[in-house]
Amino acid sequence: MINPRVFSNPAAAEYIAPAPAGDPLAFHRMLPAYAPTPLAEAPRLAAALGLGQVWVKDETERMGLPAFKILGAAWASARALARRLGQPEPRFASLAELAALAAPLRPLSLAAATDGNHGRAVARVARLLGLGAQIFVPRGTAQARIDAIAGEGADVTVVDGGYDAAVARSAALAGPGCLVISDTSWPGYEDTPRDVIAGYATIFGEIDRQLAGAGAPQPDVVLVQVGVGALAAAVVRHYRQPGRPSHPRIVGVEPTRAACVLASLQAARLVSIPEPQDSIMAGLNCGTPSLVAWPDVSAGLDMLLAIDDDLARQAMRALARDGIVAGETGAAGAGGLIDLCSARDLAAARGWLGLGAHSRVLLICTEGATDPEAYDSVLAGEE
Numbered sequence: 001m002i003n004p005r006v007f008s009n010p011a012a013a014e015y016i017a018p019a020p021a022g023d024p025l026a027f028h029r030m031l032p033a034y035a036p037t038p039l040a041e042a043p044r045l046a047a048a049l050g051l052g053q054v055w056v057k058d059e060t061e062r063m064g065l066p067a068f069k070i071l072g073a074a075w076a077s078a079r080a081l082a083r084r085l086g087q088p089e090p091r092f093a094s095l096a097e098l099a100a101l102a103a104p105l106r107p108l109s110l111a112a113a114t115d116g117n118h119g120r121a122v123a124r125v126a127r128l129l130g131l132g133a134q135i136f137v138p139r140g141t142a143q144a145r146i147d148a149i150a151g152e153g154a155d156v157t158v159v160d161g162g163y164d165a166a167v168a169r170s171a172a173l174a175g176p177g178c179l180v181i182s183d184t185s186w187p188g189y190e191d192t193p194r195d196v197i198a199g200y201a202t203i204f205g206e207i208d209r210q211l212a213g214a215g216a217p218q219p220d221v222v223l224v225q226v227g228v229g230a231l232a233a234a235v236v237r238h239y240r241q242p243g244r245p246s247h248p249r250i251v252g253v254e255p256t257r258a259a260c261v262l263a264s265l266q267a268a269r270l271v272s273i274p275e276p277q278d279s280i281m282a283g284l285n286c287g288t289p290s291l292v293a294w295p296d297v298s299a300g301l302d303m304l305l306a307i308d309d310d311l312a313r314q315a316m317r318a319l320a321r322d323g324i325v326a327g328e329t330g331a332a333g334a335g336g337l338i339d340l341c342s343a344r345d346l347a348a349a350r351g352w353l354g355l356g357a358h359s360r361v362l363l364i365c366t367e368g369a370t371d372p373e374a375y376d377s378v379l380a381g382e383e
Contacts, residue, residue, distance in 0.1 A: 109133060
């Protein structure tokens with residue numbers, strides 16, 4: 001029987017990702033407080049699931065922010081500014097030099113739509129460069145996330161609608177006085193979202209070096225959160241490069257209440273799902289996949305799995321037992337792993353992925369407790 005919340009792609013291992021462009025890591029090293037984030041082991045989770053080893057790339061603190069998003073936002077903003085200045089490729093040796101180059105463009109704002117983390121990252125980049133920031137969030141966004149974005153000096157507008165409505169509002173601002181820094185794309189707007197994906201490559205370059213430094217082999221299975229698909233595309237682009245020593249199975253995880261990529265994979269084309277997208281995994285509450293992420297996600301993911309909110313809660317508690325403070329979105333990959341290793345209706349998927357006592361699994365904890373009250377409630381078992 002076909003499981004409606006799983007999509008498998010047996011041809012994914014044959015996919016060859018496009019070659020990387022530019023050097024985002026060299027740029028990220030210019031940013032204040034850049035340092036590789038930890039690659040932690042989760043031995044209790046591994047033992048509970050009967051796995052050999054679980055690694056967690058802990059993105060709960062990245063350059064002073066509680067998520068990984070500044071990597072994509074900063075790289076994409078730098079390249080967008082360079083294009084506005086007439087430079088096909090950025091030419092600057094420091095962040096201060098980039099800010100000086102951008103000075104003649106003022107008053108200039110950066111705009112973005114967000115469920116929280118991407119918008120805050122764009123606002124931080126704008127502040128570092130002396131630019132304005134206009135951030136649009138969906139109705140129902142947690143006040144703690146809105147306050148954090150405003151705390152970066154941004155103007156925050158709550159849109160009467162979901163994430164797609166916020167994207168439309170931000171896109172309408174594009175013009176001489178505003179650069180839109182979106183992590184999703186649409187026809188005619190593709191360069192910046194592609195740069196966002198490229199910026200995330202720093203995460204996976206760090207992982208390779210950390211595993212090598214620990215004398216550890218590459219993972220057998222990688223689980224990654226899927227919203228519009230930007231991070232998942234970055235995973236595919238890293239692990240589907242020719243010449244790599246290994247090609248792990250890649251599993252995307254998204255909420256059943258916002259499963260736009262699953263719907264698109266099942267339809268074999270990009271589709272939008274109706275509102276509301278109201279999972280507690282707020283960073284994944286998206287209704288339409290990214291146009292530029294779609295080729296990598298649709299061809300390079302071995303599997304896509306949709307999970308309920310309760311699995312995210314279970315994963316938050318499980319990661320906490322291993323000392324990792326994961327927000328709802330940050331725990332989604334672990335929620336997918338728990339589901340794969342325990343659900344009776346996923347026995348076939350579990351077998352196909354080869355999950356078992358010798359498996360080495362990589363998770364990406366993409367955010368910390370960005371809504372502290374909700375986090376405390378989940379750990380207390382009140383939700």
